[in-house]
Amino acid sequence: MLIEVIGVTKRYANIVAVDDLSLHVEAGELLVLLGGSGSGKTTTLKMVNRLIEPSAGRITIDGQDTATIDPHELRRRIGYVFQRIGLFPHMTIAENVEVTLTLLGWESARSQRRVDELLELVELAPGLIRDRRPSELSGGQQQRVGVARALAASPSVMLLDEPFGALDPLTRDRLQQSFLRIRRQLNLTAMFVTHDMVEALLMGDRIAVMNEGRLVQIGTPGELLRSPADDYVRRLMDTPTRQARVVEALLEDNPA
Amino acid sequence: MSEQLAMLPGYLTAHLQLTLFALLLGAAFSVPAGVLVHRLRWLDQPVVGTASVIQTIPSLALLAIMVPTLAALGVQSIGFLPAFIGITLYSVLPILRNTVTGLAGVDPALVEAARGVGMTPVQRLRRVELPLAMPVILAGIRTSTVLTVGVATLSTPVGAPSLGNYIFSGLQTRNLTAVLVGCVAAAVLALCLDGLVRGLGASIVRRKRGWAAVVLTTIGLLYSFTVVSLVQEARAGDTGRVVVGAKTFTEQYILSEILSGHVAQTTGAASEVVSSLGSTVAFDALVAEEIDVYVDYSGTIWATIMRRETAAGDREAVLGEVSRFLREEHGVEVAGTLGFENSYALAMRRQQAKDRGIRGIGDLTVYARQMVIGGDYEFFGRPEWIAVRDGYQLTFASQRTMDSSLMYQAVAGGQVDVISAFSTDGRIAALDLVVLEDGQGAIPPYDALILAGPRLVRERPDVVAALRQLTGTIDAEHMRRMNLAVDQDGDTPATVAALFLRELQEARAAR
Numbered sequence: 001m002l003i004e005v006i007g008v009t010k011r012y013a014n015i016v017a018v019d020d021l022s023l024h025v026e027a028g029e030l031l032v033l034l035g036g037s038g039s040g041k042t043t044t045l046k047m048v049n050r051l052i053e054p055s056a057g058r059i060t061i062d063g064q065d066t067a068t069i070d071p072h073e074l075r076r077r078i079g080y081v082f083q084r085i086g087l088f089p090h091m092t093i094a095e096n097v098e099v100t101l102t103l104l105g106w107e108s109a110r111s112q113r114r115v116d117e118l119l120e121l122v123e124l125a126p127g128l129i130r131d132r133r134p135s136e137l138s139g140g141q142q143q144r145v146g147v148a149r150a151l152a153a154s155p156s157v158m159l160l161d162e163p164f165g166a167l168d169p170l171t172r173d174r175l176q177q178s179f180l181r182i183r184r185q186l187n188l189t190a191m192f193v194t195h196d197m198v199e200a201l202l203m204g205d206r207i208a209v210m211n212e213g214r215l216v217q218i219g220t221p222g223e224l225l226r227s228p229a230d231d232y233v234r235r236l237m238d239t240p241t242r243q244a245r246v247v248e249a250l251l252e253d254n255p256a
Numbered sequence: 257m258s259e260q261l262a263m264l265p266g267y268l269t270a271h272l273q274l275t276l277f278a279l280l281l282g283a284a285f286s287v288p289a290g291v292l293v294h295r296l297r298w299l300d301q302p303v304v305g306t307a308s309v310i311q312t313i314p315s316l317a318l319l320a321i322m323v324p325t326l327a328a329l330g331v332q333s334i335g336f337l338p339a340f341i342g343i344t345l346y347s348v349l350p351i352l353r354n355t356v357t358g359l360a361g362v363d364p365a366l367v368e369a370a371r372g373v374g375m376t377p378v379q380r381l382r383r384v385e386l387p388l389a390m391p392v393i394l395a396g397i398r399t400s401t402v403l404t405v406g407v408a409t410l411s412t413p414v415g416a417p418s419l420g421n422y423i424f425s426g427l428q429t430r431n432l433t434a435v436l437v438g439c440v441a442a443a444v445l446a447l448c449l450d451g452l453v454r455g456l457g458a459s460i461v462r463r464k465r466g467w468a469a470v471v472l473t474t475i476g477l478l479y480s481f482t483v484v485s486l487v488q489e490a491r492a493g494d495t496g497r498v499v500v501g502a503k504t505f506t507e508q509y510i511l512s513e514i515l516s517g518h519v520a521q522t523t524g525a526a527s528e529v530v531s532s533l534g535s536t537v538a539f540d541a542l543v544a545e546e547i548d549v550y551v552d553y554s555g556t557i558w559a560t561i562m563r564r565e566t567a568a569g570d571r572e573a574v575l576g577e578v579s580r581f582l583r584e585e586h587g588v589e590v591a592g593t594l595g596f597e598n599s600y601a602l603a604m605r606r607q608q609a610k611d612r613g614i615r616g617i618g619d620l621t622v623y624a625r626q627m628v629i630g631g632d633y634e635f636f637g638r639p640e641w642i643a644v645r646d647g648y649q650l651t652f653a654s655q656r657t658m659d660s661s662l663m664y665q666a667v668a669g670g671q672v673d674v675i676s677a678f679s680t681d682g683r684i685a686a687l688d689l690v691v692l693e694d695g696q697g698a699i700p701p702y703d704a705l706i707l708a709g710p711r712l713v714r715e716r717p718d719v720v721a722a723l724r725q726l727t728g729t730i731d732a733e734h735m736r737r738m739n740l741a742v743d744q745d746g747d748t749p750a751t752v753a754a755l756f757l758r759e760l761q762e763a764r765a766a767r
Contacts, residue, residue: 051371076374086369090387090461099383100373149373 002027003048003157003189008057010043010213017043019213020057030183030190032204034197034236040213041193042083045159048191049078061157076100079150079158079188083165085142087134093119093145094130100153118148121185123178140171147179151186158183158190164199176202197239201225209233259748260422260437268441270417273482274339274408275401275449280479282347282404283397289348290355290393291381304356307349315407318342319414323537327544334537334546335530339411339418346407347400354396358389394457398450405446409438413504413534415541419445424532428661429506429742429749498712498719501538501550502531505660506742506749507598507680507735511551513753515706515723519549521757522722535634536560542709543586548716549708549723553598554578555700559639564700571597571701578705587710591720592727596680596735599702600640602629603677604667606690616693617648620674624650630672632660640699641676647698661743664689680732682740704730729760 003025010018018040025031033041046052048059050071059066066074087096094115095102101111116126122144134142143163150158163179164172176199183190194200200207201221208218209232217229228234293299310318322338331337362385370380386393409420422438425431452475459467498519502512509531516527530547539561541547554571557578558564575593582588602617609615612623620627629652635641636655644650656672663675668687677684679691679702706727708720730738738756741747 049372051368072371072374072376072379074374075372080372082365082369082372084365086365086372088366088369088384088388103374103379 002060002062003191004060004063005044005048006058006060008044008047008054008059010040010047010052011055016213018047018054021210021213021215022057023208023215023218025189025191026205027189028187029205030188030192030203032200032207033191033193033210034195034200034204034207035210036195038212039210041195041210042161044210045161045191045193048157048159049075049080051075072103076104076153077155077157079153079155081143081146081150081158081160081163083162085134085139085146085166087142087145087149089134092131092133093137096134096145097148097152099149104153114152115148118151119145121151121182122148124148138171139167140175143167143175144178147175147182151182154186156187156189158188160190160192162193162195165194165196172199179203197236201240209236257433257437260431260434263422264437264441267417267419267421267438268445269482269485271405271408271419271442271445272478273486274336274343274411274416274418275404275445276479276482278340278343278347278404278408279397279401281344282400283351285344286348286351286396287355287393290352290359291386293352293356294359300356304349304353307352310345311349315342315346316410316413318346319407319410320534320537323414323534323540327540332546333544334415334533334541336416338414339408339416342414343404343407343411347404350399350403351393351396354392354399355389358392358396359385361392362388391457391461394453398453398457401449401453402446405442405449409442412532414537415501415530415533415546417530421532424504425509425749427659428504428532429509430661430744431746431748496525496716498525498527498549498716499547500527500529501533501541501547502529503535503538503550504532505678506739507678508551509749510738510742510752510756511594511704513750514756515549515551515726517753517757518726518760519719519722521761522725523716523718525716525719542588542707545709545711547709548712548719549591549706551594551704552707553702553704555599555640555702557582557705558700563639571703574701575703575705582707587713589708589713589720591706591708591723592725594704594706594726594730594735595728596704596730596732597702598678598680598704598732598735600635600638600699601677601679601691601694602644602674603684603689603691604674605670606688608673609690609692614692616695617644617650617698618695620692621649624652627652627673628654628656628671629674629676630656630658630663630666631676632663633657635676643698644694647696680735680739681743682736682738683743685736686740686744704735730756 005021005023008018008021009016021044033044035041043052047054048066050066088099091099097115097118098111101114115130119126119129124141124144129137134145137145146163164175167175180203192203204221206218206220207224209216209224211232217224217233224233225237228237289303293303319339319342322342323333326338327333366384366388367380370384375383408418409423411418412420412424419438419442422434426434426438452471455471456468456475459471500512500516502508512529512531516529519525519527533541538547538550539552542550554574558574562578562581579590582590604614614620614623631641636657658666663677664681664683664687666672667675667689677689677691684691706723708723712719738752741752742749
């Protein structure tokens with residue numbers, strides 16, 4: 001499943017959020033969109049499933065122009081994990097997970113089996129959690145449900161919008177590991193938005209660095225670390241190593 | 257008390273009919289309208305603004321306006337329809353506003369999530385937005401429920417029976433038991449209906465299927481009951497029943513019972529009384545054939561219907577002209593004069609009048625500047641008052657409008673000095689008041705007339721003939737005694753009327 005973004009621009013009144021962006025995601029690849037706030041990374045992601053319509057350019061999935069697909073049909077075929085999780089508070093966990101299946105008209109017994117399978121995939125115990133409300137779950141558990149919901153209709157494309165940004169570091173680490181395992185297991189093609197450098201290096205097969213609506217550089221983590229295209233990318237790539245050095249220095253100053 | 261409670265099933269059913277259907281229609285309009293306003297923001301000002309303006313109209317006025325409006329449209333203008341429409345209009349705003357507020361309060365992240373998982377706009381509304389806004393919408397429906405039950409008590413003056421009949425007639429006939437029964441019944445009804453809506457909301461939110469089923473069944477039964485009762489009434493309505501109207505004061509309640517009872521006794525026709533109609537509503541209702549007969553007064557027709565401002569002349573001349581006018585302009589027949597006059601009159605405390613040497617209205621000219629005058633709702637707007645005021649050059653220190661049942665207490669207790677009394681009111685004598693002479697004849701004569709509507713004249717000559725038999729059967733003294741029996745002794749208009757009819761029959765038999 002190949003995603004191609006071709007010369008896409010998004011303008012709001014007099015602001016250009018995304019400026020003539022072109023990139024592609026290979027089948028089975030996880031591309032990280034990395035950048036600060038206002039860099040256009042989330043706008044780019046939302047244009048892929050048409051939550052936002054581009055002002056110019058086009059986006060194709062497996063060669064098919066997304067503009068020719070009914071938006072809600074398109075979105076049912078693409079898994080979407082939200083930054084603010086976005087579980088429906090008036091539905092149970094099971095109802096949240098199967099919501100897309102219901103929209104697709106699955107019969108109840110089949111979607112029940114699928115819900116249990118998905119909850120197990122995201123490492124939640126279906127029996128304990130199926131009939132609970134989202135408010136009864138921790139943030140980490142909620143986002144696991146969010147991932148399960150996105151995977152329900154077996155999409156081959158996933159879009160993730162800073163999915164683990166609001167979680168504490170340990171929970172974030174566990175969810176990152178879970179997601180890496182799941183995406184390998186299911187061979188997902190994914191776009192993953194983050195502003196966290198370390199997360200980008202850990203998750204991405206390739207990283208697209210965006211700044212002020214433009215693509216600054218795209219490449220594997222190794223390429224970006226070794227040969228940053230400009231000063232902005234270099235400073236970005238330096239942050240984790242600089243932070244690691246501070247941590248090492250602390251350890252040397254205070255031996256156990 | 258038991259006499260009052262006997263009327264409860266009828267009034268309660270009528271009240272439920274008005275309230276439940278007004279709420280149903282109100283919600284059926286307001287929730288979709290709220291959704292539309294939420295989606296098309298530019299509709300907010302025109303739609304919610306209009307509903308707000310309607311809400312600021314005093315409810316009694318809103319219902320009263322329905323009468324001439326519906327009459328102009330040529331549909332039923334007295335009774336269920338005007339009350340129903342008025343109450344429905346009143347129920348709209350809380351539901352509409354809460355629907356808009358509830359939908360606007362849905363977390364934008366959840367709206368985006370709904371789009372993101374592939375919901376169409378309709379699916380998003382049904383599966384996410386409406387369920388999440390439901391507690392706020394239900395709160396609006398609860399507000400409307402309580403409001404509607406209250407406003408429905410005001411449908412009595414436009415001819416729709418309700419629990420308000422207890423309150424209106426109770427206040428007029430000084431029957432506090434009736435007022436209390438009406439208020440308590442309305443309050444209990446409001447609490448019960450509010451409880452049902454709250455129960456429905458709670459059971460939906462907490463997903464108690466069983467409870468929701470119980471509440472929905474109860475609501476369903478209430479609606480089926482009201483539908484069945486409405487259908488039955490509609491069927492019964494076409495059996496040539498004679499409908500007698502009554503305005504909102506004691507004398508009218510008694511006379512309407514007398515007319516109704518007499519028609520039933522002599523012709524065997526079924527008859528019913530629609531009481532507590534607003535003063536001009538009664539005449540409009542007669543002309544529109546919503547009621548068949550009621551008692552009005554020659555001077556009232558002269559001044560408020562014929563709009564004559566000049567002094568009237570003698571009784572016979574006014575009567576002749578009024579009769580001709582009614583027949584020629586409205587097809588209404590004067591089926592008889594009852595035999596007494598109930599005129600507007602200025603009355604004051606006997607002692608105060610004596611102390612100041614006041615005997616006629618003319619003597620007030622000097623004292624008026626230090627005096628306060630009280631009048632009923634209509635009086636200061638009526639041509640008679642203008643004629644009296646200008647004819648005698650009266651300038652009072654202040655004028656107060658109050659309910660006619662309270663005026664007599666007010667003057668007896670010294671809160672006001674002069675009132676616009678009715679000459680047949682028994683309380684004039686009972687409270688030791690004196691009626692001031694109208695030397696100039698500024699106030700027209702007020703012969704009590706039995707007015708038969710166009711339908712009776714056309715189709716029921718037997719009923720008109722029966723009504724004619726009542727000509728000259730009640731003199732002023734007799735009317736005063738009957739009024740006092742209700743106002744002071746606590747008899748009901750029905751018992752007083754029954755006594756009168758028995759005496760009338762005995763007198764006939766004797767002859």
